[in-house]
Amino acid sequence: MAVYAIGDLHGCFEELKALLRKIAFNPKNDKLWFVGDLLSRGPDSLGCLRFIRNLGDRAVATMGNHEVRAILGLSGNYDKDFSAYMTFFNDIPDRDELYKWLRSLPLVHQDPELGITMIHAGLPPNWTIADAVVRSNKLAKIFADHEQTKKFLAHPLPKPTNNEPDHDDEIPWLKFALATLTRIRYCTKDGVLISPKEVRTSGLLDKTGHPPKDSPYQAWHQHRSWQPNEKIVYGHWAMAGLTIGHHSLGIDSGAVYGGKLTAIQLDHPEHPITQVDSGTYLVM
Template sequence: MPIYAIGDIQGCLTELQILLHQLQFNPQQDRLWLVGDLVNRGPDSLAVLRFIRTLGDAAVVVLGNHDLHLLALAAGNLKHANKSNLDAVLQAPDRDELLHWLRQRPLLHHDAARELTLIHAGLPPQWTLADARAAASELENVLRSDDYQTFLLAVYGNQPAQWSPNLTGIDRLRFITNCLTRLRFCTPDGRLALKEKGEIGSQTPGLIPWFQVANRRTRHDRIIFGHWSTLGYYAGDNVWAIDSGCLWGGTLTALRVEPLPLTPIHLKCNGYLTPGQD
């Protein structure tokens, strides 16, 4: 059964369909692992959601920060409303069905048989893989609960910046969210540096890519992630980064997970936004 992990789509439906055609993807027998950020900034977020939803069990989707942003907007959190072009989704006749489907997606997917884990952004060095799976489950339970809007109205913020098992309430949930959907750089002791967005080498001195922290407790676990378009495709340190900047005129990357070996396939994209825009 061929399996492909695909990087951040962000509303770029045409490129996704071209890539799937190139892969000869057959939803009756093949599987997709999507690293999140299905929506926002690109031209066809509504059509992307509708298409991926029709794939059913043929597609595994983990939530990214832009997917959570859509859910927050729908819940009434307008803090970053000016950084989106999601009106088509919010005004769609099938809006409620699509948003409900999105809320049921996981924050982390672990395939024990293949010893691979799929997330959107990163993991703090203090977490084991078991810790990460438990934390993701906590957040998933909140998003799937009847009280999900309370969380979404308070989700934004960069604090707390460091993990403690004693964190509770919104502080705990926000930290989990920021790791799984926003993390790129941190300090050697695991303090998140969420404002750093550039390529490796551009960061403030003392900061390290989360996957290069020497004592990272998941360093022996194989992890696939997206989110970091300025990093581009990266294979090393037991991680595979597959957000290669389709939205910005880079490529849309599919990582062939099965059959082995892990192999990237890149589709050149025209791009819809200029690099450097937030």
């Protein structure tokens, strides 16, 4: 019995099959966790979705920002990026099943036995993991229902705003949670986010591609005051690449950008890593 977490797939189905051969994955005994962004950008999104869905309870995946975009389009909301880039959903017999399955993916997955939590991007330093679970459960209730999903995601798609809206204002508050859990990278220690566009235009990053040490904006996992028993596995950050710390395991190693696809064994104290090379489908 082994439990592996696998990084952002983005349709890299051949690489996934090669990785599963390399770790000798046995669906009878082993379990797979996927950090999300299973689809889009790469060559075989449907192959990835159908394979993971068919694994049933042998696999668990958290919802990434690309799943959110797919759900937005499949819910019937018009989205030009969905129409342009997710044409693989056109005229397929299992579109409704995949739409329903994507909506069933949690934002946060916790395994108390392993003591590990999975989130696509991460969480602000001023949230406890329990705070993230509260928001994930509320979002799951919305996504369980098609009409509520459609209304909730009606354009514009939630973007990470700088500050968290007030809890009493539930829809903006949950939109912030959805955007944050699927997209956070840099933030202040108080959980004030900075958008990718602001990062590019702010002169925030030095020549090495990181914020200077004295910048208030750092990677979310660097600002966090970790509790001794906390461990989070996440993806979403191909540019940062494999980033393994004591408490945080960042496993998006850029498979779709000609990097590698990563599996990390979660139920082994040393968390051994297995990787396969991937084709170059996109340039980062």
